[in-house]
Amino acid sequence: MANCIVNYGFSSFILFVWMAINIFLFVWFYFFYDLGPQFFYTRHILGSALAWARAPAAVLNFNCMLILLPVCRNLLSLLRGSFVRCSRTMRKQLDKNLTFHKLVAYMIALMTAVHTIAHLFNLERYNNSRQGVYDELSTALSDLADTENTTYLNPIRITNLIPTYFGFTSIAGLTGVVITLALILIITSSMEVIRRSYFEVFWYTHHLFIIFFAGLVFHGAGFLSTWMYVIGPMVIYICERLVRFTHISPAATSTLFIVMRPSKVLELQLIKNGFKMEVGQYVFVNCPAISQLEWHPFTMTSAPEEDFFSIHIRSAGDWTDKLIDIMKKVPEGAEGPKLGVDGPFGTASEDVFDYEVSMLIGAGIGVTPFASILKSIWYKFKDSDPKLRTRKIYFYWLCRETHAFEWFADLLQVLEKEMEERGMGDFLTYKLYLTGWDQSHATHVMVHFDKDTDVVTGLKQKTHYGRPIWDKEFEQVRKENPTSIVGTFLCGPEALGKVLEKKCAKYSDVDPRKTRFYFNKENF
């Protein structure tokens, strides 16, 4: 329980505040419309459905305001920058932006459902009142028209229409149907299955949010002045996208080197004017030759100390396949197609040098942010950078097949040599895990057991087979660092993240003088 507070305390607090605001808005507006005397006669016609429609509307205003903010990456980067002197916990919050975005989206969907159902009742009751189905008072109230002394109460002015007609001819009705439709399409294309497999469908359909917000402003005009809520975030988001289009034009970036790596991995070394990066950051890349509109995120694998920046791109879908194809056909020494680069955007890996002890876990291609970190370490070592607070790094690389090691093996070999020369062999402890081994691997290893270097990677550190036993690893780290704060960084699958989160909580001590594990997770 105490460990939970250490690791999850701040997230829970933010969620609690958000939920509290939602509940407050709902209840406040519900009673405003249900008890307010100015709605007495409307309530006679509509009953409690009036309040049931207006309360979720208020919650919707609030959440539609919030939903754009977690995906304004430039804004978040700005906030992260300004939080440099603040505590770790504040910056960790910003990493959970996508989770928050999804949570707000679920709330919007739920409130839309309640709001729509309540309005269905409203329309039915208005229509029936107009046609005299209910009592005399309702009919009389509905008859009130827009004249010099009175204004109408019942928005349905004609006596012989059906609710559907009114729904589609009034501004509120038509915009309501359109934006709900947009919302449904956005949600169905954002389901995990679709998003992970066909990113383009998800990305393009998600742009229906433009229709959603445009319709929303008209839909909420007058009643709750929706525009007041959403205008701020809309402006911020528009600025965000403008930043992408203007200062990241393809003309600004030039390709220095194109290297094809095994396992269908492409390395691109790029230069851009005025580009400054930190370790573990990512950029969005656009290739107009493939698609004008698509921007895909990639973590940078170079260190800030180098005068270019590099990305490793793995074949994982339409866009990446086409890019690798195009790059393969570029002749030696030629320029290659123009690329637009937006960023860099910061994620958790920037924090790695702030921790005394760091555990870095990368699965497969998830090792890329850590490639950047290890290279940076190497440079900092060479320059004996005093800003380096880290005393010890534990690096775990989990990979399925051996080919993928090659492009990284060079780096590790250089580091190994460097560390031995400087007598700092225990600064970096790394363990490599081959999770896709089979009988032939095992036989090969058995035969070459006595050799000094590992048969797979050529490194001094032997490759382990199968998955790591995390309990043992955490025990070892805790034993070797009894009084430190250990930052755990993962770039890999969700399932592993959950396991590590639990282990961090399990092995952390509430006592601030003893070992404490903080968990940070990258996700795209």
Added chain:
Amino acid sequence: MGKIEWAMWANEQALASGLILLTGGIVGVAGQFRGWQFAAYAVAAGVFVCLLEYPRSKRAKGTSVERTGQYCFTVCVKAFGPLTRNYYVRAFLHAAICVPGGFMLATVLGCVCLGIASLIYLAAAIRGEHWEPILPRKEIRKPVGESIKNPPQNPPPRPPPEMRRKQAGDLEKSAYDNPMSVTDDE
């Protein structure tokens, strides 16, 4: 967008439409709205669509993720053979089902959503996709080699007993020369 299996998105959209149709229908019936008969129809249609769309199809490429507890539904849907396998049939079926929903405001949203799902299914059918059931894989054990059942009946051949008895005095004669090297120096 070459590699997309449109049917996957159509499936999500159709399932969502089924739920929306069902909800709209329940509201229409519970509130005794004008035209509640259409709402009653929508309840039935919604349930039918949900049952039909709940089992996910097996993907042509890549790993398929099942929905929880979809196995029984898979078996039922599979039983209809080509009717459920073919996406043209599904597209027209959904288009036909959604029409009565358009006559009442409570169900009109479900109607439009199902119509869109029908269009996506049509796109999927044109691209040649079809529904495949996800069935649990039966483990095929490698057949054990025949020779394991017939162990050798006779001991290996040995030289005659006189030669096997070690002559204590005569070391030369009792030494046994190996035809192949048995040390690992080579």
